[in-house]
Amino acid sequence: xxxxxxxxxxLNREHHLPPFTDYKQLxxxxxxxxxxxxxxxxxxxxxxxxxxxxxxxxxxxVGYGRKELADAAYRQMQELPYYNLFFQTAHPPAIELxxxxxxxxxxGMNHVFFTGSGSEANDTVLRMVRxxxxxxxxxxxxTVIGRWNGYHGSTVAGVSLGGMxxxxxxxxxxxxxxxxxxxxxxxxxxxxxxxxxxxxxxxEQLEKKILxxxxxxxxxxxxxxxxxxxxxxxxxxxxxPKIREVLARYDILFIADEVICGFGRTGEWFGSQHYxxxxxxxxxxxxxxxxxxxxxxxxVRDEIVATLNxxxxxxxxxxxxxxxxxxxxxxxxxxxxxxxxxxxxxxxxAAPYLQKRWQELADHPLVGEARGVGxxxxxxxxxxxxxxxxxxxxxxxxxxxxxxxxxxxxxAVGDTMIISPPLVISTTEIDELIDKARRCLDLTAKxxxx
Ligand SMILES: *Cc1c(COP(=O)(O)O)cnc(C)c1O
Numbered sequence: 001x002x003x004x005x006x007x008x009x010x011l012n013r014e015h016h017l018p019p020f021t022d023y024k025q026l027x028x029x030x031x032x033x034x035x036x037x038x039x040x041x042x043x044x045x046x047x048x049x050x051x052x053x054x055x056x057x058x059x060x061x062v063g064y065g066r067k068e069l070a071d072a073a074y075r076q077m078q079e080l081p082y083y084n085l086f087f088q089t090a091h092p093p094a095i096e097l098x099x100x101x102x103x104x105x106x107x108g109m110n111h112v113f114f115t116g117s118g119s120e121a122n123d124t125v126l127r128m129v130r131x132x133x134x135x136x137x138x139x140x141x142x143t144v145i146g147r148w149n150g151y152h153g154s155t156v157a158g159v160s161l162g163g164m165x166x167x168x169x170x171x172x173x174x175x176x177x178x179x180x181x182x183x184x185x186x187x188x189x190x191x192x193x194x195x196x197x198x199x200x201x202x203x204e205q206l207e208k209k210i211l212x213x214x215x216x217x218x219x220x221x222x223x224x225x226x227x228x229x230x231x232x233x234x235x236x237x238x239x240x241p242k243i244r245e246v247l248a249r250y251d252i253l254f255i256a257d258e259v260i261c262g263f264g265r266t267g268e269w270f271g272s273q274h275y276x277x278x279x280x281x282x283x284x285x286x287x288x289x290x291x292x293x294x295x296x297x298x299x300v301r302d303e304i305v306a307t308l309n310x311x312x313x314x315x316x317x318x319x320x321x322x323x324x325x326x327x328x329x330x331x332x333x334x335x336x337x338x339x340x341x342x343x344x345x346x347x348x349x350a351a352p353y354l355q356k357r358w359q360e361l362a363d364h365p366l367v368g369e370a371r372g373v374g375x376x377x378x379x380x381x382x383x384x385x386x387x388x389x390x391x392x393x394x395x396x397x398x399x400x401x402x403x404x405x406x407x408x409x410x411x412a413v414g415d416t417m418i419i420s421p422p423l424v425i426s427t428t429e430i431d432e433l434i435d436k437a438r439r440c441l442d443l444t445a446k447x448x449x450x
Contacts, residue, residue, distance in 0.1 A: 001030075005045040008033045019154070032404065037064035040422045040429050042409070053403075053410045053419040053433055058228055058260045058376075059291030062336050063422040069292045069329050069336075076328035085114070085322045093331065094322030100334050101288075101299060104269040106278065111305045114297045114322035118259035118285030119153025121296040122222075125255050125281050126157045127316050129220045132253070132304055135311035141219045141252075142177045145209050149183045151229035152222065152257055152283070161222050164230075179213060181205040183227065184235035187369050187380050187388065199236030207246045220253035220280075225271030228260040228420070231413035232378035234371050240275045253280040253304070259296070263287030264337060264423050266374035267347030274373070280304055290333045295326035346423050351375055353427050357434045358419075364441045366395075366448075375423055379437075381415040381444075390415050391448065399444040406443070408436040 001009075009030035017023070018031070033045035040063055042050045055061065062069075076093060083091050098112040113128070115121045126144060133141035146152065148163035159167045160174030163183070168174055182189065182205050190198040210218050223243075227233035247254050256279035261271025265287065268274045272282065281304065285296030300308075308314060320326070337343055351374045358377045362370040368382035381399060383391045396412030403410045403417075411418050421433065 001046060005033055006030075008045060039063050039065060040425050048407065050404070050407050050409055051421075051429065051433055051436065053408055053421050053437075055420055055422045056291045057286070058265070058420045059286035059289075061263055061265070061287040061423045062290045062333060062342065063424040066290070066292075066336065069290065069332050072328045072332035073293060073325050076325045080324050082324065084319065086317060091322075091324050093324040093327035097322070097327040097331050097334075100331055101284075101297070104334070104338075105282070105299050106270065106273060108278075108303075109282065109299045109301050111300045111302070112297045113300060114295070114327070115285075116294050116318050116320045116323070116326075117153070117296045118257075118283060119155040119158040119296075120318060121259065121283035121285055121298050122152040122161055122257065123155055123157040124298050124316060125220075125222070125283055126161065128281065128298065128300070128304075128308075128314070129253050129255070131311060131314060131316075132307050133219050135307050138216070140217055143179055143213050143218050144177065144255075145179045145181060145206065145213070145218060145221045147183045147223055147227075148180045149185065149230040149233070150180075150222070150224060150227060150257075152224075153259075179209055181209050183230065183233060184239045185227075185231070185233045186236050187371075188231075195236040196238045199238035200242050202235070203239050203242030203246060206243060207249070210246070210250050210252065215250050215252065218250070218252045220255050221247065222255040222257060224257045224259075225261045225266070225275055225277065226373055226376060228376070229413070231416040232372065232376050232418045232420075234373050234378075240277055244277065255279060255281045255283070258282045258299075259285045260287075260376075260420070263290075263334075264343040264346055264374075265376060265420070267343065267351045269343055288333070289326060289330045292333070293326045293329045294320075295323065295330055342423050346375055349427075350423065350425065350430070354421075354425075354430050357430055360434065361437060361441065364438065364445075366441050366445050372419075375425075376420045377418065379417040379441075381417060395444060395448055398447060399440060402440040402443040402447070403436070406436055406440055408433065408440060410437060410440070 012031050013027050034042050035045050036043050042052050101112050102110045146161045150163045152158045152161040160178045163180040184202040186195045186198045256272045258270050262284045266274040280301045282299040289295045366381050368380040368385050383389050396415040400412040
């Protein structure tokens, strides 16, 4: 390793506490230092070129190196670098962005509450749905039902709404008033049921939980259209239709966490449109700015806005809600997505091609299932394809390491390898991604055998 890399690694150890990191492990090894990026590629401090199969953290939808986004930020910083939206003030970027989002959002969702991140968006929905029911004279409708292994961010509310037990264990979470139901993860938890049968069963767990808690105490159900961080869990075909049936029977709100699925990832503007769902609230972040600058928000259905209008002041917001520079970047990002037809291209060309090539990996001896929708995909690594038995101790991290060493970023969630490349990835770059993934699977299989 070169001296510059070693120096950065030492400083990282001495002064920085990075997120979601085992510090002892990192300190023994040293971080990989990423120094620049262009299109779908990253370069590290050793000069290695890496295909970013994860678009950063599911967010760089328009790819790296878009000068228009940098120019939008530069212009806005000179014009009005900051002003807040509290106490009856506003500024053009936030107003114009709210309108641009409403234009691509599902019918009847015409307002946006801005936040600084996806986690803050989920803190916002928790407070907003409880406030909504209180304004409607039903303050006892407080409980939010989430799903085991869902991910809704890393703040106290985000972790609580999410269903990751390892996260719950750190910090005595979830907070009261949050319940969880099983996830629609057929490959991992479907047992002897057929996928369609399991999808119905998983959706019925929502009804069971509503009845157990009492409809008069349930405020909302929260779910990602496709679970991302949980391992790109694509629900069986029967799941969302059955969930819609259950939701129609009870007077509770539906929150679709669109932080990953939003802004084109599925080939529609939002994952809810891909599945034909009609949520009441949609947390957004990530692809909203293609990750160039932090920003999140919640898109809110008109009927909820009408109730909030009668509720007096909503005592909630952030110093950086609707930050003008972030809003200017998001506006430019949406302009690029529209003008270059990127969402359409995902639907008609990129996603069909990626999914076809991704499926070819299912014949690999280590791969028990290859699945995906739009521009996300998952591979289940198993010891025995028939019984779906895993390798003892897991091999996901080993596979991830081979990917890193061979110029591909693929993330491991346990023994599920996942991808979520920039939406602008070309067909030749998809070919490269698949070739590299296969090579890394081969290397992993070889390492496991020896
Ligand atoms: C990433 C993510 C979040 C949290 O967003 P942050 O910007 O990291 O706070 C929330 N929900 C989902 C579905 C996510 O993938």
